[in-house]
Amino acid sequence: MAEAPEKIRCDACPVMCYIAPGQTGACDRYANSNGRIVRTDPVVMLSHAVGAGGRIVPFAVRDWDGSPVPADAFVTGIGSGTTYPDYKPAPFIVSSQVDGADMVTVVTEAIFSYCGVKVKIDTDRFLGPEGAVVRVEGEPVGHVTTAEYGSQMLSLGGVHHLTGGSKAEGRVTCAAMLALCNGEPVEMDVEGGSRVVVQAGQAPVVDGVRERRMRVGCGSATIGMFAVQWKGLVDEVVVVDDHITGVVSEHQAGKVIGWEPTGIRIKGHRSTPGRYFRVSEPGQGWGGTRLTDPLEILGEWNPKKGARPGLRLLMVSTTGEEYAYYVLDEALRPEQKDLPENLKKTVQLIDENCETSLCTVLFMGGAGGSLRAGVAKNPVRLTRSVQGGITRLTSGGAETYVWPGGGITFMVDVTRLPKGAFGYVPTPALVAPLEFTLPRGAYLAMGGHEGSIRTLDQSMDEGGEYPTEARVEPWPEL
Template sequence: MTEHTKIDHSMDNLDASTSSTSGPTVLEKSKPRSEKMATNKVECNACPVLCQITEGRTGACDRWGNQEGQLVRIDPVVLMRRLDDSGQAVRAEPVACEAPDSLTALEMHDIADADVKDANSLFVTGVGSGTTYPDYKPAPFIVSSRQQGVDMVTVVTEGIFSYCSFKVKIDTDRYLGPEQSNVRFKGEIVGHVTTAEYGSQMLSLGGVHHLTGGSKKEGRFTCDMMMALGNKQAVELSIDGGAQLVVQAGKAPIVDGVEEKRMRVGCGSATIGIFAKQWWSHVDEVIVVDDHITGVLSEHQAGKCLDIPPSGIKMKGRKSTPGRYFQVANPGNGWGGTDITDALTIIEGWDADVAWPGLRLLITSTTGEHAEYYELDDQLTPQRKPMPEVLQKTVDRIGENCEPSMCSVMFLGGAGGSLRAGVTENPIWLTNSIKTALVNVTCGGAPAYVWSGGGITVMVDVLRMPDNSFGYVPTPAIVAPIEFSMKLDDYIRLGGHADAVRKIEDVVQHDRHRIIDWFDPTSPWALGHKPMLA
């Protein structure tokens, strides 16, 4: 299947890209062909788009296709394999498998590769599991396994999320744009700038109002941007009144064509506190330039504790507490996230009764990328001098203590709506069980943070998820994996679809799948959380 079908309800939902060339596997029941539908088409009921798919083609989402008149799931479901204590995959004899005759040679190879010693070392993720919406039927996979002597159930689906967004943390002091400014993708508004955090700037991208509340073009571009961002691809963005950005999860941000290298060691005041003792006796005054809090050593509490005498310096900006100045310059791409290129411009002058000729002055940024050394002449005018080696070492140490700049991308989605009906007949029991830690929520096997308060609002780091975890439906909405894991007894008590439970061995033997090793040693195994097994 290499082409998309035409969808009767809207020709605008066509996508010129091609689908996966790997064969389909799990056969699903499609809606009976209506009299108005061509005989070589099937109607997909996986989502409200209701694509009418021609034989040999896929629907608009690339997830479902028509093979010989049957609606089939194109992607293999992704299974996580737990590693042993040495970090090696647990492998032994191949799992016995009697695959349906309809599977291709490629699919048979996929199943034969499931030579795990124990199928219970696998976790079925929602990636590739199939999209079902509205969920008037059980989720695509409801799988039982045994973990640490406990019978467990994992309910697996790919949720359709309109109420979702990405929160992006960009490690930089560069000026990206005013808070609340629009963020654009290919000219369309797809989000806004939110608060600055310590050494980082934050963006909020996507959301239901951009997906469905604006023009059709805005919704389509928002969906494209979100899917690319979630799938760890680079996305070019522009900020009204601010910077041009290239953002990619796990990569350094590119701001106005320049790749960021370091995030700051701290604000100017914090930098003074960290390095004051290393400057003591080697310099008379230090200014650490920062867009938020610029530090001045001789006035700072750290300088007072070291008995560093006043220098007579007069700073621009608004003095906060001693040695801490706000608003010494405007935000920008210069020193310390300000707009200055000449560090001396933030000094108003010197008190002639306090300052002295020969006074040694170091000015540095919070990353050490900018640093200059001066000495006052007889007129108390700073004259630039070669940087003494002992001071250069401290500047280098500032840089050494700066972490590499990176973009962090968090998916935030409201798992409400009918996907809960795919888990249980009484959704409030599922919600309450999550709040009491009886149910663990993961996304692609990655740990998800569940926000407090009402509903099931989850947040997950996309870097911890398998590659290409996100898809879309052209309503438009984002398709994302989500899994609910719990004890089998608890699943039955919360009104789960007990008749739809399948053993993990059955999935391995009869469903096309792809096994990947659990790749993040910093994350817990999806079925290994102590609250679930207590």
């Protein structure tokens, strides 16, 4: 009886899979090829020049055909592999010359349990109360945070969802974050709120309706922008908004340009003149309220303060998507009429000034722990170098924002990375590419792994990959 092919152990991450010949590990990123562990993904190099794709490459084995490497090639961490936990140097430590200066770029794929995604959703529609749990496939993966100007924010992932709950919670959280970071759509439910489909760089879909525009501003801001456009065409304008509903005759902008009082009364919490809070509960209606009939927020008109038969009223939402025109009858009741042509242009102007509604996904991770030991023998010096601006941190070649304070906590817009840049390991954790670029002298001074520094040509000779057509704009400056 023939013996079963021998499995070999992969030490690319703490899972340490035993992999049979011709098979991949649990992460699908490493395989057993004829008794050797090989990367299944090519190392991605970015260049302004158009390049070619790669194939399976063994660790540190010559597999390059000698094609010229573009002079501006930038080695990324995408497909580079990892040395986590980093008791050994990072997979690629590449030397180069930039404008005559000797530079070093340390490249790795970092494994992140301490990571999450911050999602900005451009919409006035009600997604859910602040702090509400966000679920995917029934599992909690994050929560709603603050509402910003025309946008709703979600915080997803994090170590507690990845590893602190059930296995299903960790698995679903990891899969959802991976999909979002790689630009794929994810459907999620907000407790007490909406079902929303999020995809980086695409319009959100809220309760089955694709958003088109984010609001131009709150009701007060809208009046400030367009009061002059309405003067003389209509007697009163109410801009309906979940946050601040504006009334032009009472508003400072209206007063300054000589708007006459109309005797209107708004049901809501009056702030400063012409600005009202809480005219309605949040929802899917006008201006992010639950309103389908805007007249619900109006009380009795006061003839002693300017109300009169024939008074013309325009009610409009902050995106210009909802609008209605009314004329007061003899009993001072609003009667809906067709919108006059001269007012249509003002409503269209609101719409024109609204930005396209999009979802923005930022990956956020803490590049701490032993990852830094793969870069330098004294890891805290790397932290201080990054915080001090000596070391430039990029992710897949894309610019990052590094948070002040302790550690290396960074954010990156996932749409700035080449497609498929993120991976995972089944611990569960996300895998993200990182590049640390700094002057060679500074690298050696922090205790860098001098013996592992290779030129770009050496890296290509000994297991690098071909440049791809992926581009990052702006090109990473060294």
